[in-house]
Amino acid sequence: MRNLDPVNYVSPAIHSEDVQRIFSATWQLIGPASRLATRGDYIAVEIAGQKIFVMHTRDGLRAFRNVCRHRGARLLPEGTGRCNTIRCPYHQWVWGEDGSLLNVPFWGDDAEFELSDWALDQIEWRVWRGLLFVAIAPETAFDDQLGDIIAELEGEPIEDYTWVHEERLVFDANWKIYTDNFVEGYHIPGIHPAFHRAIEFEAFETTALDGMVRMTAPPRDGLFYRGKWMWMWPNWTLSLFNGGMNTSRINPVDHQRTELIYNFYFADTSDAAAEARAQTIEGNLQVIREDFEVCLETQKNYASGGYRAGPLSPRHEQGVAYFQERLRASRA
Template sequence: MRNLDPVNYTSADIHARDVKSIFSTTWQLIGPASRLEKRGDYIAVEIAGQKVFVVRAKDGLRAFRNVCRHRGARLLAEGTGRCSTIRCPYHQWVWGEDGSLLNVPWWGDDPDFEKSDWELDKVSFDIWRGLLFVAIAPSSSLETQLGGLIKEIADEPVESYTWMQEERLVFDANWKIYTDNFVEGYHIPGIHPAFHQAIEFDRFETVALDQMVRMTAPPREGLFYRGKWMWMWPNWTLSLFKGGMNTSRINPIDHRRTELIYNFYFEDTSAGMEAARQKTIADNLQVVREDFEVCLETQKNYESGGYRAGPLSPRHEQGVAYFQQKLMAALEV
């Protein structure tokens, strides 16, 4: 099999198709549901440019587009916070936690105006093993999308890990270039020399499964990873380390920029282990950042017209082939 034609990574039109056919129809990992413990707690995020938020209401969670129904302003700034009502900063329209329009100040006399016509647009949400997902217009259930992951980590005590920290990293390359890179270990000797020395690379294995790619390698003494890394369709990852795990969401900013949203979870949350936790986070992020330069330079070569699609390794790039097949199938729908 050959790599995708570079136009798939450089075209703004194809990126718009990605947003419509993939990011608008799939379940997107937002983070731990535990961050929404008290009434009024919210998380506001972007999904490939589309703004949504989830809020803890009196009767449970609610999820909406983060878009004012009046003139389209952003209601809540990206991130986390707490609110009793949802007030648009532009013209001060106010919605309740259930999405109903409560107040329209200084509107004037308009007998045809009905507040009930202007509720916030809802989006779907679901929770799986403590992880919160949202979907703007889901084409399947969350369980169907998770596929083989459900069985793959059935014995992992993920609910016992406590969320501790979120980190965001931004770089100038298409989200598919980064994903191609994540789902193969072929680049490890060249890009991650310290990581290469810390695993038995000759026994590195990549397997494409139902809706996911699993990569494994026996770790040598001293490696913080446990030797198992997973990517799930279409754009999130889960990696295991001693005493915890991390997740990431690969989120396109546009067709040339991507952000990674990493969340770190630990079994031991004691103050005495803070230094060890911070070292684990730093070591994880160091490996991630080592990938950025090759992704940036690959993006430049794809844009230059100097690259023609090359072959994919049957041993090491099975994950790349699987991701690209899923990608093309999604865009044909």
């Protein structure tokens, strides 16, 4: 099998198709539901440029487009916060926590204007094992998209881990270039020499399953990872380490920039373990950052026209083949 044609990574038109056919149509990992523990707590994020927020209301969680119904302004800044009502900073329209429009100041006489016509646009959400997901216009049932990850993590106590830290990283490459890189271990000897020394690379295995790619390798002494890394369609990951895990969402900023949102969770959140947690987080981030240069330079070569699609390794790149087949199917 051959790699995707480079136009798929550099075309603004194809990126626009990805936003509509993939990111709007699938369930997207937002992060730990525990960050919405109290009424009024909210998380506001972008999903491939589309703004949404999730809020803890009197009736439980609700999710909305983060878009004013009047003139399209952003209602809440990206990140976490707390509020009881949603006030647009542009013209001061006010919505309640249920999304209903409550007040329109300085509007003037308008017999045809009805507050009830201008509620916020709601979107769907799910919580699975402590992780919060949303979908703007889902085309697949939630459990169907999760696929084999449900059984894969059945014996792992992931909902018992406590969220500790979020890290955001942005680099200049298409989200698919980074995903191609994540779902194979072929690059580990060249790009991650310290990581390579810390695993039994000859026993590294990549397996494409339903909705996910699983990568495993026996760890040597001293490696913080437990030797299992997972990617789930279309753009989230979960990696296990001793006493915890990380998750990530691979989020396109545009057709040539990508944002990674990493969250770290631990079983031991005591003060005594703070230094060990910090070392684990930094060790994870060091491995992640090592991928950025090769992704950036690959992006340049794809954009230059100097690259023609090459072959994929049947041993090490079946994850790449699976991901790319899913991409082709999303455009069918």
